[in-house]
Amino acid sequence: xxxxxxxxxxxxxxxxxxxxxxxxxxxxxxxxxxxxxxxxxxxxxxxxxxxxxxxxxxxxxxxxxxxxxxxxxxxxxxxxxxxxxxxxxxxxxxxxxxxxxxxxx
Numbered sequence: 001x002x003x004x005x006x007x008x009x010x011x012x013x014x015x016x017x018x019x020x021x022x023x024x025x026x027x028x029x030x031x032x033x034x035x036x037x038x039x040x041x042x043x044x045x046x047x048x049x050x051x052x053x054x055x056x057x058x059x060x061x062x063x064x065x066x067x068x069x070x071x072x073x074x075x076x077x078x079x080x081x082x083x084x085x086x087x088x089x090x091x092x093x094x095x096x097x098x099x100x101x102x103x104x105x
Contacts, residue, residue: 009083009086012054012057012059012083013083013087015050017039017042017046017047017050018050018053019087019090020039020042021035021039021047021050021054022054022076022080022083022087023084023087023091024038024039025074025076025080025084026076026081026084029063029073029074029075030073030075031071031072032047032051032073032074035047035051035074051074054074055074058077058079058080059076059080059083060074060075060076060077060080061074061075061076062074063075
């Protein structure tokens, strides 16, 4: 077993989309359509899959308002909120180094 907890963190947020999804949910309940709009480039199928996985891991709560047309929103659990807090410094690092990384790509 490694001394670093990155393996634990990455088992939840691994991949391209989950950190972005979590970032966009930090301000409270967010409807599916709004998440899809905010997370540019993600397909509906992949977004559904990623949200289901985050709900299954108790990172998000899915709330179906039982309306027609369907209204569904997602909210961070307290556990998920601690994960987003851990992602904020990584987001800040990315903002500070955006130009440098762009030059490398």
